[in-house]
Amino acid sequence: MVFAYLIHLLILICIYLILAISLQLSVGFTGLLNLGHIAFYCIGAYASALLALNGFPFWICLLAAGILAMIFGFLLSLPTNKLKDDYLALATMAFSFVVYAVALNWTSLTRGPLGLPGIPKPSFHIPLTTYNLQLTTNFSFLLLTFTIALISYLIIKKIISSPFGKVLEATRDDELATRILGKNTFKMKTLALMISAFFAGISGSLYAHYITFIDPSSFTLLQLIPVLCIVIIGGLASLKGTVIATIILILLPEPLRFIGFPSSIVGPMRQILYALILLLILIYKPKGFYGKIELE
Amino acid sequence: MLKIKNLKKYFGGIKAVDECSFEIQPETITALIGPNGAGKSTVFNLISGILKADSGEIIFDNKNITTLSPEAISNLGISRLFQQTRLFNNLTVKENLLLALDNEDTKFWKNLFGLNKITEEKEEKIREMLKLIDMENFENTLAKDLSYGQKRLVELSRAILNPHKLLILDEPVAGVTPSLREKIAEILLKLKKQRKTILLIEHDMNFTLKIADWIIVMEKGKVIAEGAPEEIKNNPKVIEVYLGE
Numbered sequence: 001m002v003f004a005y006l007i008h009l010l011i012l013i014c015i016y017l018i019l020a021i022s023l024q025l026s027v028g029f030t031g032l033l034n035l036g037h038i039a040f041y042c043i044g045a046y047a048s049a050l051l052a053l054n055g056f057p058f059w060i061c062l063l064a065a066g067i068l069a070m071i072f073g074f075l076l077s078l079p080t081n082k083l084k085d086d087y088l089a090l091a092t093m094a095f096s097f098v099v100y101a102v103a104l105n106w107t108s109l110t111r112g113p114l115g116l117p118g119i120p121k122p123s124f125h126i127p128l129t130t131y132n133l134q135l136t137t138n139f140s141f142l143l144l145t146f147t148i149a150l151i152s153y154l155i156i157k158k159i160i161s162s163p164f165g166k167v168l169e170a171t172r173d174d175e176l177a178t179r180i181l182g183k184n185t186f187k188m189k190t191l192a193l194m195i196s197a198f199f200a201g202i203s204g205s206l207y208a209h210y211i212t213f214i215d216p217s218s219f220t221l222l223q224l225i226p227v228l229c230i231v232i233i234g235g236l237a238s239l240k241g242t243v244i245a246t247i248i249l250i251l252l253p254e255p256l257r258f259i260g261f262p263s264s265i266v267g268p269m270r271q272i273l274y275a276l277i278l279l280l281i282l283i284y285k286p287k288g289f290y291g292k293i294e295l296e
Numbered sequence: 297m298l299k300i301k302n303l304k305k306y307f308g309g310i311k312a313v314d315e316c317s318f319e320i321q322p323e324t325i326t327a328l329i330g331p332n333g334a335g336k337s338t339v340f341n342l343i344s345g346i347l348k349a350d351s352g353e354i355i356f357d358n359k360n361i362t363t364l365s366p367e368a369i370s371n372l373g374i375s376r377l378f379q380q381t382r383l384f385n386n387l388t389v390k391e392n393l394l395l396a397l398d399n400e401d402t403k404f405w406k407n408l409f410g411l412n413k414i415t416e417e418k419e420e421k422i423r424e425m426l427k428l429i430d431m432e433n434f435e436n437t438l439a440k441d442l443s444y445g446q447k448r449l450v451e452l453s454r455a456i457l458n459p460h461k462l463l464i465l466d467e468p469v470a471g472v473t474p475s476l477r478e479k480i481a482e483i484l485l486k487l488k489k490q491r492k493t494i495l496l497i498e499h500d501m502n503f504t505l506k507i508a509d510w511i512i513v514m515e516k517g518k519v520i521a522e523g524a525p526e527e528i529k530n531n532p533k534v535i536e537v538y539l540g541e
Binding site for chain 1: 344346365366367370371375376378382383384385386387391394395396399400401402403404407408410412414454458
């Protein structure tokens with residue numbers, strides 16, 4: 001029982017880690033205050049769920065989730081590329097409202113508030129055999145999620161430590177000075193948003209296949225709060241901080257389950273807890289655990 | 297090399313640049329001088345594409361660059377130093393300089409697969425530049441931790457390292473100590489020996505007379521005089537503009 005619970009928490013940590021490091025890429029490393037991240041997570045979850053429910057293999061669902069989210073990342077970058085700071089935050093937040101409204105109201109596709117039940121657990125066809133490897137146990141799903149989280153981490157680490165990542169950081173620090181050096185910052189910001197959206201889509205897919213049921217309430221702005229808290233508390237432009245903050249912020253509210261509060265109280269308590277931690281960090285450690293830059 | 301033809305830029309009713317025309321010859325250092333508000337920095341912003349002209353033309357290397365973006369203008373060969381320091385504060389000195397060398401760092405796949413290596417040639421260029429500005433030991437220092445003078449030197453180095461045919465410098469010695477002023481003059485004189493083309497804005501007349509081959513004087517958005525330093529020094533119009541009647 002305890003073992004199953006621990007595995008559940010580890011799976012959540014892995015899914016949130018992918019979501020948080022991809023948000024870190026756009027917010028911390030590129031300076032794009034992107035509040036539409038949860039929309040990419042939603043697009044990935046729905047794309048993957050719908051494909052899986054129509055009989056597509058898991059790998060195709062997973063990749064399609066990332067690619068579709070990435071395409072929406074590109075589309076979002078077109079009207080928002082010239083926006084900065086709070087204007088960008090508002091525009092991307094509006095995007096997440098639009099995606100939420102579509103998920104809620106396009107009932108012929110998403111079943112609206114009824115959600116999509118029965119999303120199959122991942123299974124893999126082993127090449128040259130007729131055997132299908134079913135990841136029906138949570139432990140096998142943890143192995144899959146951990147592997148994908150690790151690969152995502154390594155790819156984002158590679159990006160940010162390469163010269164390409166330095167251009168992203170230069171764009172964050174001073175966009176005009178970057179342009180004066182001949183860099184096309186429009187392209188750089190678009191790429192950053194697309195990569196960030198791709199990984200958010202992947203984590204959305206993993207979430208859908210893990211919970212096996214999704215509905216629009218899983219993708220409201222409230223769901224972005226813990227992810228944004230992870231990025232800020234871990235420290236802007238720090239992957240190490242993001243990993244540590246993900247573990248802490250996923251585990252910290254768990255004792256609330258055992259106090260005996262009704263579930264209607266536990267949810268808001270969790271939000272209050274996140275807000276408190278965020279406030280304390282901003283007062284006593286404005287750069288977060290390992291942040292390179294201060295939140296402006 | 298650079299021709300400015302009847303350039304106009306108004307901000308509401310304020311004529312920042314008004315029918316401004318001049319030409320920069322290759323392999324010369326030209327200084328753009330004038331009192332505050334004369335429109336010098338606006339001309340620089342128009343040349344580097346940060347502002348768009350209301351009318352007129354900017355021709356660089358026989359290409360009309362009037363409507364081009366800052367990055368396109370930079371890639372054609374105009375490198376710029378800003379009046380206020382604009383280093384990438386959260387990057388090291390070396391990273392700031394590496395960004396200036398080429399645009400290979402903007403290629404995603406090449407960088408993801410580690411094909412954009414920092415070559416020995418690039419390392420050597422950075423080392424040479426840091427030696428020139430006496431900052432060899434600051435390679436790995438974050439730009440935000442440097443003093444104002446050091447920031448100015450690194451930014452000047454970044455502008456020099458950015459591949460260019462024309463270097464435009466907005467007040468390179470503004471707010472620096474006399475010793476640093478000498479250092480910057482030394483660097484610019486070295487560039488002069490290498491027959492580089494430079495256009496600079498500077499208020500310090502001694503500094504300007506020391507390094508410029510040609511001086512253009514602006515007032516109220518217009519060019520009121522131009523000539524060799526000795527000529528300009530004794531020009532009654534210029535004296536009037538600077539010292540009053």
